Amino acid sequence: MAKKRRSTSSVPQEQNTDNIKYVSLSQETRRRYLNYALSVITSRALPDVRDGLKPVQRRILYVMFADLRLTFDAKTRKSAKITGDTTGGYHPHGDMAVYDAMVRLAQDFTLRYPLINGQGNFGSIMGLPAAAARYTEAKLTLIAEELLNEIRSRTVDMRTNYDGTRNEPVVLPARFPNILVNGTSGIAVGMATNIPPHNLTEVANACQFLITNPEATVAQVMKYIKGPDFPLGGRIVTDRTTIRKAYEEGRGSVKVRGEWRFDKEKKVENPNKIVIYTIPYGIESGNFVNDLGDIVANRKLPQLVDVSDETNDENGLRIVLDIKPGSDIDAVMAYLYKHTNFEQNFSLNLTCLVPDEQGGTIPARLSLVQILKEFLDFRFKTITRRFEYQLEQLEKRIHILNGMVLIFKGLDRALKIIRNSSGKQDAAVKLMAEFPLDEIQTYAILELQLYRISQLEIDNINEELRQKEAEAETIRKILASPKKLWKVVSTELQDLTDKFGDKRRTSIGNVEEIVEYDPQAYIVKENTNVVVTREGWVKRVGRLQKVESTRVREGDTVLNVIPTSTLDQIIFFASDGAAYTITADQIPASSGYGEPLAKHVRLGDGVNIVAAISTDSRFTDEDFEYHGYPVPGPYLFVATERGQVLHIPLTNFRQPSTKAGRRYCRLGKGDRVVFVRLIGEAETVFLASEMARVVHFSLEDVPVLSSAGKGVRGIRLDSKDKLLGAALMARPSDTLKVMNSNDKLVSMGQTKYTVTSRGGKGVRTSMRSTFKELIPPEIELIDWATMEET
Structure with missing residues (x-):
C-alpha cells in the first residue's frame, strides 16, 4: 500500500489560511490600473512644462x-x-x-x-x-x-x-522654454500630447513681452509667436483665428502643406518641371516619393509624367515632378494635396505635467500663455536659487578672508602658537583660544602656504575681500527686488536669442491659398452605359446593342441600363429608403459581371436596389421652378409595400454622397420601398397590389415634400395584401401591365380604370387570380454612334 504523501510545508495549514486576505477583484483591478496609469503619465509619456x-x-x-x-x-x-x-x-x-x-x-x-x-x-x-x-x-x-x-x-x-x-x-x-521650442509628442493612459516646435526667437520675445505684460492674452502673444515653426519648413494654411483658438484651448488642428516651385534652367522657370523642397512635419520623404511613383504607374494623375528624388546633403530636399505640357498646375497640386501626404493636419495638444502645491506634478492641458507663464515662474525661481547659492558661496569666502585679515594683525603671535603646537588639531585649538576665529576660519589659515603671509599677499586678500563684499551686496539687492530678478530673466532670454536665434523656416499662409480638389478635373468625359442588376451588381459598358447581350450572374437579371457620361452622377435608390449618389467614373468598366454595389456604398442586410437614375442633363431634366410647388423639380414618385406614396424633388440627391447615403423615404416597421421613378410628363399613376387590387389617381393628390418623409396613403391594403408596384401614366395609350398567378399577361387601360381619389381600397380586378409581378416598360438603349456629343 502506497504511503500517504506528507506536506513539504513547514507551516501548518491553519497558519497559511490566516495569511490570506480577501479583496474585491474590481477594486483591486481599479487600484492597480490607476497606479499603472499614473506611472505612465508622470514617469514616461508626458513632458514637464518646465524643461519640456x-x-x-x-x-x-x-x-x-x-x-x-x-x-x-x-x-x-x-x-x-x-x-x-x-x-x-x-x-x-x-x-x-x-x-x-x-x-x-x-x-x-x-x-x-x-x-x-x-x-x-x-x-x-x-x-x-x-x-x-x-x-x-x-x-x-x-x-x-x-x-x-x-x-x-x-x-x-x-x-x-x-x-x-x-x-x-x-x-x-532650462534657460529657454524647450517644451515649445522643440515640441514633443506622447501617448499616455487616457491622454496624449502633441506639441509642435516653435521658433526660439519668437518664443523668447513672447516671454519678454509677458514679463512686462503679465495679463496679456493669447491674441497679444501671437504678435510674437506666429505659429509652429517646423524643422523642415512647410507652409501653414490655417487661418489666424483657428490657430489662436487652438492656442487658447490647448487643442486644435493646424493644416500644413509642403512647398514647391518651378525648376529653373539657366535662370528661366520651366513650367513642365516642379521641384518640391519642403514637406509637412513628420512625413518621410521615401514614402512620399513611393506614393508619387504609384500615382504615375497607375495613371491616376494623367498630368504627372515622372518623379525623381534628387535629395542630397548639398541641395537638401529636392523631389522633381515632370508635368505634361499645357497642364493645369493648380489642378495637379490640388490632387497631390488630396491624395498624398503633401498636406497634413497637425493635431495640436498642449498637455503636459505641471507642478502642484505638494511638490509633485499633475497632467493638465494648458493654453499658450499658461505654458509661457509656467516656464517664466520656474525660471524666476531658478534664478533666485542660483543667486542664493552664489551669495552663500560668497559669504563663505568672505568669512574665510575676514579670518585671514584678522590673523595677519597678530601674525607673530599666531606663528609662535603654531610653532609651539603639537600638531594641526592642537594648533587649531590654541588659535581659536587666542583669536576670535571659528573652526572654518582656523583650518583655512592653517592650510595657507607660507608665501601667502607676505605683505603683498595680504594686500591681495584685502582686495579680494572688497570685491567679494561688493558682489555679495549686489546679489542681496537683486534678491530683495523682484523687479530686478525679472530683469535678469529678460536679459538672459535676450542673450540666448542673440546666441541661438534664427529666422522662421515655416511660412505662414492663409485659407485662401487652399485650392479645392475637383475630381472631375481628372476624369476624361465619355459616353457610357451603367448596367444595374436586380441583385445589386453594377458595371460600365461603352456600347450595348441589346440588353440580353450583356453578361450577368446566373439567376440574376438586368434591372436597368442608364445612359450617362463619366462626369455625371448615378443615384441608386434602395428598398430601405436610402439613396446613394456616386460618380459614373467610379463604377468599373467591365465586359464581365462587374462588381457588387456594396463595395461602394453601405447597403443593409437584405436590402435591394429599386431604381437608378442619372443626373446627365440629356436624359434627366435639370432643376427648374414649377409654379405652385415649394421646391424645384424634377420630382420623384415613390411607393412602398404598405401602400404609402411620396412626391419628392430629385435636387436633394444630385451631389455625391457618403457610403451611408441619404434618406429619401422614412419607412414604417416592416415596410419597404417597391417603386421609384422620375415623374416627367406623367399626370396619373396606377398602384397594383398582390391581391389584384388596382387604384388610379392623380399625382397632384400627392403633396410634394421638401425632404424625406413617410408620405401619404396611396391605397388601403388588407393585412395580408401588399403593393407590388406602380405605373406612371403620361399618354392616353399608356397601360398597366401585370403577370397574374396564372402566368397570363394582363393589360389595364385608363379608359376602363378611370381616375379616382387616392387612399381607398381600389378595384378588385379578378376574383380567381392574384398578381405575381408588374411588368416594367421595356429598357430603351441609346445608340451613341448616332447621338450628338454634348
Missing part, C-alpha cells in the same frame, strides 16, 4: 553632462556607453527604448534645435532607421548645455535614483 523633457530624455542629457562630461567641446563617446550608463544608473528600462529617445534628440528633422550632436547614422528624412548604438557616437550640442549649466548651483531639487545609489535632478534648470 520626458524622464528618459532628461536622464540621457544628465548622464552626458554630469557623468560623462560630453559637453559641446568634448570628444564624442559611443552611444552604447551613453545608453548603458543611463539604464544602469537612472532609467531601468530597455536599451532600445533609451537609444530610440536619444536618436530623436539628435535628429535635425525632428527637433527644431537638436540637443545631441550625433556622429554616424542617426536616421534620415527618407525614413531610414538609425544604425545600432555600437556604431554611433554622440555629445551634447551647445544649446543643450543651456538646459544643464546651472545644475551645479543647486537651482533644482534632486532625488535619489531607482536603487538609491545616486541622485538625479527632478527637472533641468
